Amino acid sequence: MLLASLPFYPLVSFLLLIVFGKKLSWQLAAIISVSSMALTVLVSVILLFELSVSQNQVMTVNLWHWFDLTNQLATSEVNIRFYLDGLSAVMISVVTGVGFLIHLFAAIYMKADVNFSRFMAYMNLFIVAMLILVLADNLVLLYLGWEGVGLCSFLLIGFWYQEKSNVLAARKAFIVTRIGDTSMAIGLLLLFNTFGEFNIATVTTLAQQANNIAAGPSAEQANNIYWIALLLLGGAVGKSAQLPLQTWLPDAMAGPTPVSALIHAATMVTAGVYLIARMHGIFLLAPEVMNYVAWLGALTLLLAGVAALAQTDIKRVLAYSTMSQIGYMMLALGAGAWSAGVFHLMTHAFFKALLFLTAGAVIYALHHQQNLFKMGDLWKKLPFESSLFVVGLICLMALPGTSGFFSKEAIIAQLWSSNTAGPLLWWCAILGALLTSIYSCRLFFLAFLGTARFTKKTHSEKSTLLRSTLIVLALLSLFGGLIPLDLSLVFSALNERPLAQLDEPSWLHSIAIITPFIGILFSWFYFKHYRTAPIKGTEHDIQPSDSKLVVFCRQGLGFDALYNALLVKPYQWLAAVNKYDIFDQIIMLNAWYVSLWHEALLLVQNGSLRWYLAAFGLAIILLLGVSFL
Amino acid sequence: MTLTVIMLALLMAGALAWRTEKYWQGSAKWLALISLALLATVFAVFVMSHEIKPNDGFAHLQVLSRVDWIKTFNIQYSIAIDQLSIVLIALTWLLGIICVLVSWHEIQRHVGFYYFNLLLTIAGIIGVFVAVDMFLFFFFWEVMLLPMTAIIAIWGHEKRQFAALKFFIFTQVSSLLMLVAIIATGYFHLLQTGQLSFYYLDWLLLDIPLEISQYLMLGFFIAFAVKLPSVPVHSWLPDAHTQAPTAGSVLLAGVLLKTGAYGLIRFVIFLFPQASEQFAPIAATLAVVSIVYGAKMAFAQQDFKRLVAYSSISHMGFVMLALFAFNSNAYQGAIVTMVAHGLSSAALFAMAGMIYQRIHSRDLADMGGFWQSAPRMGGFALAFAGAAFGLPGLANFIGEFVSLVGVFQVMPEFAIIAAFGLIGSAIYGMVLFQSSFQGTPKRDIIDLQSRELIICGSLLLTLLAIGLYPTLLLKFSFGV
Secondary structure, rough: OHHHOHHHHHHHHHHHHHHHHHOOOOOHHHHHHHHHHHHHHHHHHHHHHEEEEEEEOEEEEEEEEEEEEEEOOOEEEEEEEEEEEEHHHHHHHHHHHHHHHHHHHHHOOOOOOOHHHHHHHHHHHHHHHHHHHHHHHEHHHHHHHHHHHHHHHHHHHHHOOOOOOHHHHHHHHHHHHHHHHHHHHHHHHHHHHHHOEEHHHHHHHHHHHHOOOOOOOHHHHHHHHHHHHHHHHHHHHHHOOOOOOOOOHHHHOOHHHHHHHHHHHHHHHHHHHHHHHHHHHHHHOHHHHHHHHHHHHHHHHHHHHHHHHHHHHHHHEEEEEEEHHHHHHHHHHHOOOOHHHHHHHHHHHHHHHHHHHHHHHHHHHHHOOEEEHHOOOOHOOOOOOOEEEEEEEHHHHHOOOOOOHHHHHHHHHHHHOOOOOOOHHHHHHHHHHHHHHHHHHHHHHHHHOOOOOOOOOOOOOOOHHHHHHHHHHHHHHHHHHHHHOOOOOOOOHHHOOOOOOOOOOOOHHHHHHHHHHHHHHHHHHHHHHHHHOOOOOOOOOOOOOOHHHHHHHHHHOOHHHHHHHHHHHHHHHHHHHOOHHHHHHHHEEEHHHHHOOOOOOHHHOOOOHHHHHHHHHHHHHHHHHHOOO | HHHHHHHHHHHHHHEEEEEHHHOOOOOOOOHHHHHHHHHHHHHHHHHHHHHHOOOOOOOEEEEEEEEEEEEEHHHEEEEOOOOOHHHHHHHHHHHHHHHHHHHHHHOOOHHHHHHHHHHHHHHHHHHHHHHHHHHHHHHHHHHHHHHHHHHHHOOOOOOOOHHHHHHHHHHHHHHHHHHHHHHHHHHHHHHHHHOOEEEEEHHOOOOOOOOHHHHHHHHHHHHHHHHHOOOOOOOOOHHHHOOOOHHHHHHHHHHHHHHHHHHHHHHHHOHHHHHHHHHHHHHHHHHHHHHHHHHHHHOOOOOOHHHHHHHHHHHHHHHHHHHHOOOOOHHHHHHHHHHHOOOOOOOHHHHHHHHHHOOOOOEEHHOOHHHHHHHHHHHHHHHHHOOOOOOOOOOOHHHHHHHHHOOOOOHHHHHHHHHHHHHHHHHHHHHEEEEEEEOOOOOOOOOOOHHHHHHHHHHHHHHHHHOOHHHHHHOOOOOO
8 A cells, every 4th residue: 555655755745846846835845845855755655665575575566447458358457556576676766766865955955946846746747747657667657757757757857847948858858768668668568569568567478478488489479579668668778868869968967966966867878778677578588689778778888988088068977977887887787797796786776866966066166167178176176076076976986885886896796707798898898997087087177176266265065954965965975885686586596597618817807997097097097187276477278178079079969969960850841841741732722723714704895896706706717627627 | 319319418408508598698508507507417327228238338339220211222321339439429519518518608709699600519429429320420520611611710719710610621621521421331231231221230241352451441540530539630620729718619629520430440440341351551750740839839829728739730640540550459548548638628618718807818938837836736737737747646657658558569560659759748838837827927817717616626526537447438339
């Protein structure tokens, strides 16, 4: 029963905030939205406890019957029904826990905004949709949550809708993810056609059964499963901003910073990872697709790392960093390291939320300055924020002992000998780790060391509540790696099959551990001019480089331009060229033809006798002529 | 009997409204509203009381009355209903009431005559949904058409006469084909059984050879495809919808288009199952072209109402595609889509009317940033746009998803192309919502008033109810 009520606390809060809107004072709106989240956290803690003592570690609750579908054999029910197991438990802890902290932060951070209650309402609605997404027991309900979070993301990116650029960023995010969603929807259709079911657990069992019979799945079924996995992957890359649908995420930073922390770092963008982990039963039967997942992850990881190196906006650095970290998760999933991927999802949620929120605090302190090249020397000016940011960065770089270390090492350790990954992808992951530490250092040097490149006095928010949320997140980031995560029951025995017998060289682990330090060392010298005060008397002004290569990287390696030329422009052209509807014009030709005759005949009927006589005579001559011939 | 009385009562209420408006200004709208509400209740009670009886229920067509009309040709006044017509009539009542509410302040000229036309159209629509004598059906088909044309031509926008004429000619030409098909089928009945008959239930028993039924089917199909509308005979719709007064657009999009879908189900697919099955690839092709082309055209529009009009073409494409899949999932999806589209497009047209009343323009370029001054309106506009682009939780999603599931089982290629309509709908939905309610505020407008809140609220609640609990609707339409 408790499980059924979980999404309703934020839902009630959402309704209250929307109905009463601006009539609510800041206090009241903040109390309603934050306390609803507190209640959600409380309930999920109880649920986690109940789950851990329950027998098979699964809880389900049926809310109501949604609709029926008929398949070849029988009727299959699609219900509004929640399903809680180890995997969704991890997700709800992240969503409610991090969600609660971010709500609390946002309540203070957004205090001055005139539309405060609308903001909190959207945040609440987002939590509702996200909870439905992770708790859904069937794919249609999951799709409901999936679209719901997309809508909230759209609303929150465009929260400051008066700015044209924000509106466009919101539109882009929605449409690009919608392309992924459409692929996912087609995947669902094919899935229903193959298995006659939308229930995830049933589909997983059916897929396993098909695989377990002696002959293996029939060729047609295997082919279907391949396509299902591929199409679902399409949905996942859209939501999780992976290649080739990654372009919306950097622009999504137009939203308020708590939104970037909650939606575009900690929770929604990891929905793709969740989807693949949830459907692992299907993906395991399509090793080729797992291989694609790994490669897409690896490529995104590198691409985003390179792009992050060239950014000038602090939030965009973090956005690319999110993309690349999700790339790690995808890589893990592709390699079959399910638990490690989910583990990284969790730790990433902690430290990336911390990074974003601290960045928000910094941006706020600098009067909405987001440009790294207009920062500098914040270490002295904002010691509290700086130290927390450092905590976030060392987790991101995965320095030993931090949560990021545990999860990232867990991923890297399984890559080399995986069937669907291998040494090459292992090297990609290492290279990615190197890039991560380099762009982290660059960010740190630019923002916190060197000389102050701003003139206004900083004003830092000293609210204890706000600071304590940051401290809690920092603690989670540091020690979250110690949370025991046992997902062996979720990821069934199937993935424990013996891996390829590749001998792992003994130096693998040492390399993986050393890599971030190499990156730091490299940056220490390479970005020297960023971190040191200028020598007196010399010209020493730091400017972002505007060489072609850097600009190319800054713009996300040209994907925007490519899609613009390949898709957006042709569609707009097509729309413009056929604005007046060719079919209509063809049909209206009839009308034109009729009125042409009308005009012509009107000319003839002019009432003058001479004209009639002449026409009469001419006609007689013509007729005679014809008959003689 | 009751249904006949309801239709007559609508006609009389209309005539009364026309008269009384001359003496008491402002009485016509109240009269229309009260009579619609009252008759809707009568209808509901009638259906409920019939439901309880153990032997019938409306899974199959229930003949309600059957009297001779023109004896020489064996033409009868015969009406019957089943679940399909009940659902569509219920939709008609709801939207009829909405129509009166949206016209409340909008109609200032010839008020009495306007409500006469409105009620007459509604009576005609109900007649179309219940007639089972084909001649009677044709009669109602025309009854519904004439006052609608008048509504567009008299109370419409700047190019109303052109639009009304276009609407009239399109539907007349196509219904002429239907008339030919009706007479031919009646004559065929004479050949086969020795008696002329236009009675639908008689026709169902006919055994028509495929070569003939192909052509007969085509006659009906074209009439209904124009009404639906399907590409390439859709082009009356953007003009008619754009130029019609708000209530006209609501009624057109909400119910009149559904008569096309209704006709496809009842008279094309049921009367000529074999011929339709043979025709399915062509119909499905037209349907997916409508889906994609409608969505693309909607994106190109600058006029709020024109955009919504093209989106209707796209949505009705889903209905036609689903119907020609001959699959029970798809059929249910089609019914839900019909109702859902009736509600959501009506809502969007009502929204267009509300904006027009405030800024006297339908041009998206004149809009922008309304959210600032009218947040409630913005919220509703977003929800209705969301319904249009198939946001799960609202009725349209159920309709489209279930029909796509069904279509995929039969003809996957078509379902995949149709799914691209999802992207197209997101694009025009975004354009519609963002260019009117987001962006730099161009001007301040008044937020929704209580009457408008009732309109938007009731439509949204119905959309949500069907979206979250479609059993409400689906338990009605299993009768196939």
